[in-house]
Amino acid sequence: MTSGLKTPSNYYIKLLTTFTPRPITNEQELIATQNKINSILDKGNITQDDVDYLKVLGTHVYDYEQQHEKMPTLKGVALL
Template sequence: MTSGLKTPSPYYLELITAFPPRPITNELEYQATQAQINKILDKPQLNSDDRAYLKILGLTIYDYEEQTESF
């Protein structure tokens, strides 16, 4: 058994089931991830599960942008 990991709440499982976080590989996935982020940010109040999920989605956005930006 792994210690230190919390069991995800039913709400968090609902979030990741509806829009599973995955590495972004193209512009359509990038736009879909941005839309999912905006959908959550439009909520009147965010809970800890919303913030944790946003962090994961934000990391996927950051990673994609780092890979695709030309300098």
């Protein structure tokens, strides 16, 4: 038996079913995920369920960007 896990609210289940978090595999999925994040942030009155869901989506965005978006190497004046 697993203890410590709380039962998800109906709202959280709705979040999960209307935009199911999955690993991001392409630019279109990245944009869709970023748009979903923005729509939650724009609504205001962020609930704990929103925060939890945003963490999941944010992790997928971070993972995708770490794998696919290279940081430029800056030297000299460009570094400043």
